[in-house]
Amino acid sequence: MHLRFVASAAAFALLSALPALAQTPSFQTTAYQNNLSGSSYGLNGHITADLNGDGLDDFISAVSPSFDAGCTGSFAVTLSKGDGTYAAPVCYDVPSGDAIAFAAADFNRTGNISLIVGTGQGVFYWFMNTGVGVLQYRGVAAGISSAPAGLIAADFNHDGNPDLATIIPGPTSTNVNDLVVFDGNGDGTFSTGPYLYFTLKQPQDIQLGDFDNDNNTDIAVHGYNGSLVLYGDGHSAFSKGTLVGGSPIAYRAVDLSSNGATDLIGTPLPTTSGRGPTTYFKHLDIQYGRTNRTFNEQYVYLKSCTPDYTPPSVADVNGDGINDIIVIEASDCQGNAPWSVNVLPGKGDGTYGPEQVIYQLGTVAFFETHVIRANRDTKPDLMFFQQSPIGPFQDLAQNTTTGNFPKCNPPLYGYDIEVCAPTATTGAASPVTFSFGASNNSLARDIEVWVDGNKIADQLKQAFSNYNFVDTTATLAAGQHHVDVYAKAWDSEVRSTSFDLTVGSNVCPKNGENINICSPILHSTLPSTVTAYARGTGDPSGITRMELWVDGAKRYSTYASDTLKTQVILTPGIHTFTYYEVMASGQILRRDVQASVE
Template identity: 30%
Template sequence: MERMFRYFGLGSLRRALFLASSSGFTITEIKGSGARNLREEDGFYVRASVRVRLPRPIQECLMLRSRVLAAVVCAGVFGMPCMAQFYPNYNLVGSPQVPGLYYGDTYAVDLNNDGIPDLVVNEYATGDLQPYFAVFLAKGDGTFWGPAWYQYSAVPHGDTGPGPVPMAFGDFNGDGNIDIAMVTGDNAITVYLGKGDGTFVNPWHSWILGIPSDQYFGQGLIATADFNHDGKMDLAVVGYGPSSNVVYILPGEGNGLFSKDVPVLTVPGEGAAAYWGVQQLLVGDFDNDGNADLGVMASVGIGNGNSGSMTPHILYGNGNFGFQDTTPISSTSEVVYRVGDLNGDGKSDLYSMDVGGLNTYYGLSGRTFLHRTQASIWGGVFSEASMADFNDDGHNDLVAITRNYTSTFLVFYLATGTLGQFEYQVWNVPNAASVPVGASGTVALPVVGDFNHDGKPDWALLGHTTSGSTIAYTGVNETAGELWSNCDYPRAQRGINLCSPAVVSGPTVNFTATAHALEPLRNIQLWVDGKKLGEQSHTWEGNGWFGASIPFGPGTHYGTYFGTGISSTLVQENFTFTVPSGCSAPAQAGVHICWPTNGASINATSVVVDANATVTGTLARMEVWVDGVKKYTETSTTALSAAVMVSPGTHTYTVFAVNTSGQVWSAATRATAR
């Protein structure tokens, strides 16, 4: 028996092959990224496919899929922290080159309400204190139209250019369209109100007059959420003073303007000096209480301007602009954090990476974090990471960019069933593209989204060509999946697409839905007949899906899907469905109870009893009794379908059939109502 496995790692493959052969594997073929690196050099990243002939004992116990073998070889032979995975496949497509664009930050967000993310790119404009940002609308096939340009009205205090201004995206005036907010002055906020077609009106400006005169909104840090549940998006910004930094919440007025400020945290800082004070603002719901929380990453520098240490402050919100400041994470060096629900439990998690490895911090309901770390097998600098389930195994994965002296790679961290443990997959960044290193030492961030509306998460990045132009590359996900393909995502930036139930033919009803939201989703909930029957956190960014099969009694039922965001903002879809009776009569005289079945668990206290009977002579009546108490009588037919009210708990349901001669037939079942 021969099998192929992939080897990703540092150092000499020759040593790895020695370990394989000494373990009983016969190497019959090697394919990889260069004989010199493969066979001789230590300290270089190696990527190879190796064909091995398995020793007979392993053949006998590993008559399994090749991905299982890959896990065994990785863990047993090479000692790598990896597990069995399906590797996603991508078709690389490029958009037309854009001359003269030197990009900064890239965001994926649906600006024209077609359900497909577009790209918004902050431009570095050398020597220009009023640079531009560019909007690339998605074509729907993974590529993008040429950009529309928008000029900044101003730049933050102390920003001498070149450099991009951070952006926050949300519906700031309540018209259902995505808007863009940014810091553009000493105490000014600028909002570009979206028209819903991918274009924007002239910017609106707000001046926050309550900010002390010795503070200014430096560095442009900004984040958004509905922190007080009034349906209006608020902003979080940072005021930089001579000896401290203050984090402010700016309550949204619902019309695109801001005027008030609520200080929520003060940390040491020295103006907007690098490596001092607040470096990042992140929003999430880290304890899953339905209130938006704030992550404030504050650093303390040392005399030569280098980074000293980072203190992540997690501010747990109370839903009314109040926050509990905690410092549950210790960090000895400055790193860049990202936020998302990695393990699908509805609580936001944090993750960061550098040359030392990947650190994951899983949010817990007790307002603490579970820390896991995985050592890196690469050197060089890393970008931040983006999150999605790229290989359709139900676990959210990560993708980042790293580079060494000669090459740039996309590194996929494919989640396993163990928290904090990932398997690696690597893609070469196209040779025509140069992904620059930023001032912070990181390379450009790959963004994720469903750029061709097939339900699968794709990735996109921008790179410079040798001619000085910029080109957008998209990795269109071509992995054959099952979870993704059950239901298309909505053709809108916000809403729920109900795929099932549609036509119900039996007592077991399939529920499938997908959702888009304007903020990161926490979960999708299913409610039927006034009771919550399910809550699932299959989410990434503002996307989510739900799938379940649940038995129901005959009759018409009323359901609602809710999509819940990190600030408990909702998208919802109401629906009805009817379960047919279809209960057959017994072949001989007697009673047949179709619902509830014996031992059934019913998520309702109004229970539909579905039964049929065969009687001799003429029917007099059918009766339903619950725990010895008569609840219903039917005199016209032996096909009985009746809703009876019960209290929560386990009950005995008895159905009697009586003919005009007084002869009685009966059947009973026990079921639990919740």
């Protein structure tokens, strides 16, 4: 059914009289002269991923006449410079054919995101990442019998290796298509997995999700007569769901309701009958995923109509902890400029406030927004395409809103969980504050915090692009506790970290096996004055000394003591803390931990 929400003038006046609960979003926008990302071949033909491991999104797109990459090749990579700006694109060639689809994942388990490039001839090439965003061609990964209608990477069988899924489009006479899964072997090679035949008119691209919230990755396929969700069984096989939409709708897969089940949100594509006028639409179509593999449909009405192929995006852009909708609208319902990039602020009950214009530029037309992380804060940024009278541009909009955004940045480098609170395993007072930020290989889902085997938090709201966050508190009894943190992505990737925590005592306990580092916690974020605190394993009478080294330089020593505690002043960046325990017997124990200084 369709749920329609219309705000009356009286209701609006009442809402306006209430205290503001969220800031109006604001952005600082920089226009790139068509050298940031291309927009060809649908959502699978231009993607984002953190290729250089700096915790920020990079762009991968096909080189085409509509994209001025400034270099010659089949596809281009535009790397973040780490300061909110981007370097010039670098082009790469495939051995033959045209690059039309991309999938990014750690296909050979090196800790670096590499790339599978699909061509119009149905060949998939593997490009390995050196770790700094430089790609090296390594060979053919897989192949199909025709140009793919989409390409995606995920761990479909829960073996820890990224797999591939692609669509072989069928003839227009039957519209019978073929989903093909290639199971990853963890070394950049693939084995042919299950097939699934399904009927859909002219499939265009595919997206990941978990539409029934069963922790198995599903696939949404978008076509001319609607969208079809293929539900995964956790063993690389899929089954067909029911068709949703019933017409061409530019959908994006998101967890709009923040309940762990992926939803679809889209804009209906304008339609033309014969030589008659084009019909534009003045609403968003939302399909809420349910655990019984059905969908609830909702319309959200707009002030103006949406132009051609402008799938909405979703993120909490105003910092109130509720997802908002980013949508492009034209000034009228005839496709005319000026167009504007708007935010519909979420209210937390499935309804949305009136549009707030965040960017408008004369007669410039906009299309296709993307939520990214462009700088080192926890605010979702935007990238969208524009078509101006002097040619195409890409606009990078960095979020400058003052709101209650997550407090913990993801790691400065690599893909892991950063610990912002607590930063030491001793001295905690109840209620204990926990704050974590994570960087994943693919689209982020949620972060769970467990204490002593009990889940105390599951943050589904504070996630965008490949990054997720959680800030929470817990009342804990005095004594020792064990903390586990899990950061999850929609492709079944799970990252974790764990540590012991002592509440109500500043004493660093022994662990009996090795040096117990009580400060700093692994991958924690610290101020410039860092407390280094560790406890040895042996009887103090048998210990000659304990030493602290930071980044290869000795910083402190204690003698005839099993405890080392000191403070060191460090510059911003990632530092390695090395603790030594030297025994009178000549035995030397060592433990290392890395942490970041802001």
